[in-house]
Amino acid sequence: MGLFDKLAGTKHPDDGLVPRSAEEVRTALLGVNRPDAPYVIRDGAAEDADLVAEWRLAEPVWQGIFVDSQLSRAVRIRMRLVPEGREVRVLEEGREVTRVGNPPQLKISGAYSRGPDRTVSTRYTVKRGESGGLEATETFRFDSSELRNPLQNAVLKSGWTWRGVIFRKL
Numbered sequence: 565m566g567l568f569d570k571l572a573g574t575k576h577p578d579d580g581l582v583p584r585s586a587e588e589v590r591t592a593l594l595g596v597n598r599p600d601a602p603y604v605i606r607d608g609a610a611e612d613a614d615l616v617a618e619w620r621l622a623e624p625v626w627q628g629i630f631v632d633s634q635l636s637r638a639v640r641i642r643m644r645l646v647p648e649g650r651e652v653r654v655l656e657e658g659r660e661v662t663r664v665g666n667p668p669q670l671k672i673s674g675a676y677s678r679g680p681d682r683t684v685s686t687r688y689t690v691k692r693g694e695s696g697g698l699e700a701t702e703t704f705r706f707d708s709s710e711l712r713n714p715l716q717n718a719v720l721k722s723g724w725t726w727r728g729v730i731f732r733k734l
Contacts, residue, residue, distance in 0.1 A: 572728030573656070573680035575716055583723035586647040590614065592718040593643065593652075603711045613642035613655075613734060617715055621661070637661060639681070639708045641715065644734045651725035655734045656680050656712070679730040681708065 577583075584592070593615055597605050608616035618640040638661050644653040660675035684707045693699035719726045 569728070571679075572730050573654070573726070574728045575720060575726040577720045577723045577725065581721070581723035583650045586645045589645060589652065589719065589722045589724055592722050593617075593715060596714045596718055601710075602706070605715070608642055611642055614645045615643045617641040617643070617711055619711070637681070637708070639711055641712065642734055643715070646727075649725070649727075650723065651727045652719045653727050653729050653734055654715075655729045680712070680728055684708070 594605055596617075603617055603619050605615055605617045608614055619638055621638055638659045640657045640659075642655045642657065646653055655678065657678055658681050684705070686705050687703050688700040689703045690698055690700050716726045
């Protein structure tokens with residue numbers, strides 16, 4: 565693997581895996597969806613991709629959780645299945661998120677980035693412990709790898725390459 569592949573986040577499957585069909589890979593990626601997950605994987609035809617994975621920022625059930633988490637970046641992963649090369653070309657996009665209004669809601673701002681990035685939002689509660697000293701307890705954790713890793717694993721277990729794209733066309 566070259567330096568550029570490493571920077572772009574490209575991962576190759578283990579040797580000896582029999583590559584599955586494009587439809588099986590698509591099904592595996594859509595199978596990552598869970599109703600209790602803070603992200604959704606959906607058809608991406610409207611965004612010039614085969615599939616798109618993104619945080620559920622617009623869904624009312626998740627709005628409060630994202631606002632409370634102090635989330636500062638929204639991540640979207642556009643994917644194109646390339647059966648000839650047995651690879652999924654992946655463009656990770658990040659946008660800054662701001663809070664507006666009362667009650668606050670999230671709004672995507674103009675700041676944009678391409679390529680793999682890791683965003684972690686955590687919330688701690690500080691209280692007195694049994695010993696009488698202050699203790700910090702993590703009460704919320706939000707990590708962008710929670711979106712990327714299950715998708716990447718589904719692709720690699722299907723015998724396909726996860727090919728990160730930064731400068732090239734998806």
